[in-house]
Amino acid sequence: MAKVHFIAIGGSVMHQLAIALKLKGYQVTGSDDEIFDPATTNLTNAGIMPATIGWDPARITADLDAVILGMHARLDNPELQKARELGLKIYSFPEYIYQESKTKTRVAVGGSHGKTTITSMIMHVLRTVQKDFDYLVGAKLEGFSQSVNITNAPLIVCEADEYPASAIEKRPKFHFLHPHIAVLSGIAWDHINVFPTFENYKEQFVIFLRTIEAGGKLIYNSSDPILKELVEKEAGHLNLLPYEVPVNSITNGVTSIILEGHTTPLLVFGEHNLMNINAAWHVCRELGVDVRSFLAAISSFTGAAKRMELVGKNEQTAIYRDFAHAPSKVKATMQALKAQYPGRKLIAVLELHTYSSLNRDFLTEYKGAMDPADKAVVFYSQHALEIKRMPDLPVDAIYDGFGRTDLSVITSNAALLSWLDEQEYANANLLLMSSGTYDGLDFPSLKKYL
Template sequence: MTIHFISIGGSVMHQLALALHHKGYTITGSDDEIFEPAKSNLAAAGLLPAQIGWFESNIHSGLDAVILGMHARADNPELLKAQALGIPVYSFPEYIFQESKTKQRIVVGGSHGKTTTTSMIMHVLQQSGLAFDYLVGAKLPGFSQSVQVTNAPIIVCEGDEYPASVVEKRPKFHFLFPHVAILTGIAWDHINVFPTFDFYLEQFSIFIQKIEPGGVLIYNQTDETLHALVQANLRSDIRFIPYGVPAHRIDNGATVVLWPGAETAIKVFGNHNLLNMEAARLACAEAGVSTAQFAAAIGSFTGASKRLEVLLQNEHTTVYRDFAHAPSKVKATIDAVKQQFPNRKLIALLELHTYSSLNADFMPHYKQALDAADEAAVYYSQHALAIKKMPPLDKQVVADGFAKPNLQVLNDAAALQQWMEKLQVKDASVLLMSSGTFEGINLLELFGGLMQLPTGNPAQ
């Protein structure tokens, strides 16, 4: 196969390009900007475009397919030429399906927990010695890349509800046609794409209808919205398996999960992670992994990047970094840390960085999300608003939305740093939540100093 990537520099696009290159395909690509680590990764494989930009000469009749990234516009000259020549043009998920038609397809959907659940399944399948391909939205320990496409009989995919491409605006997970589908929960997100909650819900109804006949839907029955949606979309040609939080106990800050005939201490915690784990166990069972095998493997799972990731730790303090940004994710993460360490003070900092989280009309959805924190601050930057071409966001609107007494609302980088530098972190859990960068502040250095950790070796 000879394939050209339009927008090869994307975080997931370049990973697919590398995967197909490793499979033996001839790969070319183009982009108008390529950043690290994609730039170095592509260069090491000999796939870095010689010139930055779009060039019609990249498109020719010798191509078997063109894969179109989200970054490309509808008037992209390479796209227009490919369409004129009649070359098949695929969005990322459409092409993943082309490569997985003969595989058992396991697809994890939902508003939250997709990456962690997908990661858990991948970890257990790997530990169990099963061959599989995958698509996941984070870098995972034990996996050199986030996309793998081989001749394996199984593929595990994180199923995103965001649009597939500028040409194909339907959600990505509508193109994967799972045999084993998971829905982790539903909470309105991406309001720039799904302006009403009903429209957002409809995408998950369509996903259920996309499950292959004879397949199975594994769904979180503790989510009332999801439970009602499933009941409204019952099908006689697939199985429905509900799940909830598995039996467990907490011993000295460590969670032990109790399954029939098997129990194991795990390195992650919180009801949201226990729900993710139960979904992963049920999906792995569909791939032939027993509960005993699952229990033996999941104990070494340390989590996906920026999902309650431990940045720093000593006997008095733990500093976590988490990707949480939507209201349901923020609340679940806050509650998990508080439940795991009930006798510690909980300090929470949330950076608003996404389109939804910076929208004044969306702010009331954050009500009570930070309530479990003993000290809390919300930060957003004027730069983030400008990049997204959004109007100014009043600090009082943010404070009213969260409705938490004594909440600090900050919108200046210097004020953010000053607030962090004054924190008393002894006997505390510190939770830093963002899909952004906290203005590039060196978190290891700042909190290492607050915790009085040895210089040069902060993560003790």
């Protein structure tokens, strides 16, 4: 029985991998200096919640087969130092995923946007057609109890993130997966705190392409000019499968997709989701799924958590929350709602919550991003700036960055609620976009506007 110890077990995917390995029959231990729900409850239920909070080098013993290091752990972590002294095998999360999947067919879904949704779509279809597979995805998905699963399945589907792997392994996570089938959904600069220039960010995708063995399949969004140019230059060793927006129609607020002459209505909508479905179709076809089975399965896909999630609706108003925060995602999400409800006003609220979005130098990337909204708010909190140890963000920098003078810039939860209370919701949709929580906004309470 393999013995594995997690340093920083409380992370959102770290604790999920720990549970997956426990379920596989491994002996799993872990530690962290802070663990919050849902990790606390999940680890307790699995019987692997650390007995005490904090780091303890005594937990690191010579008989460990692997130590898995989370992003939250720093270089001076006493458990990490002990593991190094003992010469133990230390893995970042993605390195260990690769170790567990060397004998599997590996699918990796990368790109600046749509990764979670495309991965979720593939998982939904494979489960519906009853294919046996492992997975790694960055969100809760209906019908799946975990976001990581490692078994003896012959196939693994991974969301392939470009963020660094760990404190000692600064390379992006997706460089370690070595897929047989890869997806790239597009390239739009993000993670400015890690990749200070766009060229530096783009280079990570070049390296990713080089990690795929000759003859591997690359499914890529050919309507993204930056990605298309990069693929033409760097992916000559791969079998290329381009995709773009598939044939579709919208009738009475319902989008239908047409693939290979077959049509099905969908529960999701927007050009970005139609492209996500096309990417998922290319993957599933490579894995032996026929078009009729794919369409029957995808017609019941409701979306990943917080991705165009419907809070509530009535005959004249719909309220959505979405994970969109990067400039390209913000624009795509709003355009999707405008296309789906062409006669309605759009009231849009964007929270600046990430390092990139709160960085004054990055704000010009948002130029025009909020233009599709009839009424627009940009929200950010002093608390978020303090946690990230970032300087104050002047309101003028927001106006300049977004290039829209009629923006409402709001910096407190109470002021945001007051603004929302003042709006007219007849024949209008409300969209809230963020990877955060607007300093604790109660989303179900927004149904009062219906």
